[in-house]
Amino acid sequence: PDNDESAGAKIWTLYISEAEKYDKALVERWKTEMEGILIFAGLFSACLAAFIIESYRSLSPDQGQLTVMLLAQISHQMAASSGQNGSAFELPTLRPMQASAGGTALACNIMWFTSLFLSLSCAFMATLVEQWARDFIQATEMRPSPIIRARIFSYLYYGVKRFSMHSVVELIPLLLHASLLLFFASLVAFLHPVNAIITQLAVAFSSIILAIYVTLTILPTLYSDCPYRTSLSTVFWRLRQGIWVLVAKCSSPHIMADPDEESSVPRCSQPPGDKSTMIEVMAHHATQETAERDDRDQRALVWTVKSLAANDELEPFVEGISAVLWDSNGGRKLYDERIKALVHHPQVLLASRIEGLLKDCNGGLLPAGVAARRQISSLKALWAIARLSI
Structure with a gap:
């Protein structure tokens, strides 16, 4: 049996060669992406911490206001003890605007602390992915026998698919994007009690950034040759595919029965199958026999x-x-x-x-x-x- 196994060494060597082209390129891409995310998350967390230090003070009681209230209370007690009419002295009360400012400060701090938590979680998960990538490469290179290496390659690759490591890696930039969106929202809440004009500018810039983000998310789901993409593009793609299949089944059942038949849906937006990925659709459109x-x-x-x-x-x-x-x-x-x-x-x-x-x-x-x-x-x-x- 050992001789029979050794006879297949050349075949398994070819498998290793092909697997390394894909697996190592994928792992190296993950490592590069995680390094960039770590740098950005570190700088962003440091910037966010400065805002939190400034905003956290709004959650503490106003010491100046407390001092005024205590002095007024002391004056009230001294006047009462001297026989003066104590009703002439009233304790100052908070204005409604100050009460609403406290609610705004609370919402602002909640969003900023959540943003910081997401950013640090993103950095932590990025370090884990880098470690997993190094372990994967080391495990596939530790044995000299091509047969053992090939089986380790296959075993670990299907383990990556089984435990959905691709989804975990895609989740990390999504956390960072969510952290950025919360930061912009909390920045608007922070500026709201300060100045209306500055708040309006912050809202305008945040809305523009959000519109660009949504556009970059949706564009690759409509055009397979679009180079722009975000972490939510895959989610929108699956949602759009499900809606397209449902509409096609309900309105034109013959379209689903005969995929070669022409339909009113633009070619760039037709998926070749209801379970196709964005990469598969891109490859289909790139190789389809057309004048383009x-x-x-x-x-x-x-x-x-x-x-x-x-x-x-x-x-x-x-x-x-x-x-x-x-x-x-x-x-x-x-x-x-x-x-x-x-x-x-x-x-x-x-x-x-x-x-x-x-x-x-x-x-x-x-x-x-x-x-x-x-x-x-x-x-x-x-x-x-x-x-x-x-």
């Missing part, structure tokens, strides 16, 4: 050739031209128009670039083997391009 995809492909190829300034960089691209245009059974048709567009594009002129690559082989500066390989690939590419006009 062909245009993107053409622009990408133009940019690629323009960026390959040196002949050494252009050579791998030239080697692939004959393969995409011709095979053993004859010509391919998929890339014909795209290669023609590269040949006639004024900023690319692919045929001229290939001729320059071919002439470079005659300079005597290249090793014989490299020059021969470059000549063959250039001639094959020029022949394939020439066959397009036949």
